[in-house]
Amino acid sequence: MPPKIAIIGAGPAGLTLARLLQHNSIPCTVYEGEENRHARTQGGCLDLHEGSAQVALRECGLFDQFLAVARTEGEVLKIYQPDGTLLLDEGSDYGEKRPDSFHGRPEVDRVKLRNMLIDSLEWGSLRWGHKLQKVTTEASGARLQYDLHFDDHVETGIDLVVGADGAWSRVRHLLTDTRPLFSGITGVDVKYSAIDQADPALAQRVGRGMCLTLGSHTTVLSQRNGDGCVRSYGFMRLPEDWHTTCGIDWAQSQQAKREFVDRYYDGFNEGAKSLILDADDDIVPRPMYMLPIGHKWQHRAGVTLIGDAAHLMTPFAGVGVNVGMEDALELGRAIIARKASWEEPFSESILSAAVRQYEDAMFPRAEGYARETWMYLNLFFNERGGHAMCEHFARAKQDKQAKEAKVASAEETGVAKTVVVDEDAITVE
Numbered sequence: 375m376p377p378k379i380a381i382i383g384a385g386p387a388g389l390t391l392a393r394l395l396q397h398n399s400i401p402c403t404v405y406e407g408e409e410n411r412h413a414r415t416q417g418g419c420l421d422l423h424e425g426s427a428q429v430a431l432r433e434c435g436l437f438d439q440f441l442a443v444a445r446t447e448g449e450v451l452k453i454y455q456p457d458g459t460l461l462l463d464e465g466s467d468y469g470e471k472r473p474d475s476f477h478g479r480p481e482v483d484r485v486k487l488r489n490m491l492i493d494s495l496e497w498g499s500l501r502w503g504h505k506l507q508k509v510t511t512e513a514s515g516a517r518l519q520y521d522l523h524f525d526d527h528v529e530t531g532i533d534l535v536v537g538a539d540g541a542w543s544r545v546r547h548l549l550t551d552t553r554p555l556f557s558g559i560t561g562v563d564v565k566y567s568a569i570d571q572a573d574p575a576l577a578q579r580v581g582r583g584m585c586l587t588l589g590s591h592t593t594v595l596s597q598r599n600g601d602g603c604v605r606s607y608g609f610m611r612l613p614e615d616w617h618t619t620c621g622i623d624w625a626q627s628q629q630a631k632r633e634f635v636d637r638y639y640d641g642f643n644e645g646a647k648s649l650i651l652d653a654d655d656d657i658v659p660r661p662m663y664m665l666p667i668g669h670k671w672q673h674r675a676g677v678t679l680i681g682d683a684a685h686l687m688t689p690f691a692g693v694g695v696n697v698g699m700e701d702a703l704e705l706g707r708a709i710i711a712r713k714a715s716w717e718e719p720f721s722e723s724i725l726s727a728a729v730r731q732y733e734d735a736m737f738p739r740a741e742g743y744a745r746e747t748w749m750y751l752n753l754f755f756n757e758r759g760g761h762a763m764c765e766h767f768a769r770a771k772q773d774k775q776a777k778e779a780k781v782a783s784a785e786e787t788g789v790a791k792t793v794v795v796d797e798d799a800i801t802v803e
């Protein structure tokens with residue numbers, strides 16, 4: 375009999391794992407706290423990277439469906455100074471471009487990605503309205519198993535619990551006492567609907583992809599979505615409790631937007647201010663949290679974490695969902711590889727070996743992404759605004775060219791046997 379696998383959370387990481395397992399005839403159930411797929415607006419869009427999320431979608435058998443909803447035109451970036459000076463415009467070849475590693479990352483609306491994954495699951499295997507409260511251990515007979523406690527009932531006899539329940543995971547405490555830390559960055563989230571019709575000039579200012587206005591430790595970060603809206607984040611360095619102590623009444627949205635902009639965006643051009651001031655009614659405070667860089671835990675049979683539950687990061691390197699889907703891919707592959715060995719009798723040590731293999735590879739991988747994210751956080755929020763980011767892109771490209779030149783000269787002199795080139799490292803073996 376196959377193991378009973380429970381995945382907690384129907385975000386991108388949990389859904390990808392469920393699809394991958396089911397696509398390989400391994401049963402599993404996803405328990406999601408929300409009542410249905412429409413219970414909450416899913417936020418903006420995500421760029422899915424070639425080497426991680428896109429590989430996961432290929433192995434899920436969903437790559438063509440992904441291409442149908444992906445927007446390659448959304449890969450462009452603009453960076454403005456607060457006074458409106460343009461520092462970079464990838465759409466028009468102006469300014470210093472990002473390094474090549476930023477290409478091949480089409481945008482997809484979060485809601486479209488989620489719907490595609492939900493629709494790919496076996497009927498009845500995604501249980502909506504199941505908000506996990508706690509997990510307890512049961513050693514029933516020869517097998518170590520877990521019970522899942524929901525508001526009104528308990529699911530018993532689970533062989534593997536995968537916590538894919540995001541930043542505030544209810545599974546994490548089984549593995550570690552570590553909790554997310556405030557990153558030092560907070561602010562608001564707003565959405566400007568139908569911007570092309572409402573303000574064509576402002577829409578053009580934003581462009582087809584991402585538009586950053588970077589001041590001294592203060593930013594307006596905007597991103598166009600597939601439904602014609604632009605989502606903007608007014609983020610800056612402020613204390614964790616700022617949104618409750620600043621005196622702004624967030625329920626009075628018009629007044630809140632005005633007070634927020636007047637107070638924090640002195641010296642910013644009207645376009646950047648308008649992305650917040652003239653946005654739709656809702657203005658939502660959003661303090662940003664992260665798990666410590668290098669967060670890990672001691673392996674425990676029958677429980678693991680993937681996605682934000684395992685390694686919550688701020689969004690400043692734009693990698694969170696990609697790392698989460700790569701987790702799903704790696705855990706899925708490790709389980710699938712052992713499928714033949716549990717036909718009869720089931721052995722928990724085989725499943726445990728799969729989880730251990732995933733965790734051993736995931737910890738250093740996630741740490742690398744967390745370090746990159748921290749570096750980008752400090753590029754977004756520094757006293758020199760967008761200049762620091764543009765200089766970083768220029769330096770990264772120069773470093774890459776220098777490494778490539780070194781490899782070429784080693785090849786010419788016959789020193790190199792094998793050359794491995796990727797964006798961060800070029801090794802000659």
Ligand SMILES: Cc1cc2nc3c(=O)[nH]c(=O)nc-3n(C[C@H](O)[C@H](O)[C@H](O)COP(=O)(O)OP(=O)(O)OC[C@H]3O[C@@H](n4cnc5c(N)ncnc54)[C@H](O)[C@@H]3O)c2cc1C
Binds near residue numbers: 382388
């Ligand atoms: C403002 C912002 C912008 C971002 N932009 C990007 C970007 O451009 N690119 C990128 O790669 N990443 C980005 N990220 C990060 C990305 O959103 C996350 O890394 C990604 O969503 C993590 O996926 P997940 O499946 O691990 O968790 P989540 O997406 O958080 O999903 C967790 C799921 O678990 C459910 N859940 C929670 N608790 C329970 C419970 N107790 N019981 C049952 N279900 C539960 C939730 O309802 C949810 O459906 C951004 C994040 C933010 C905040």
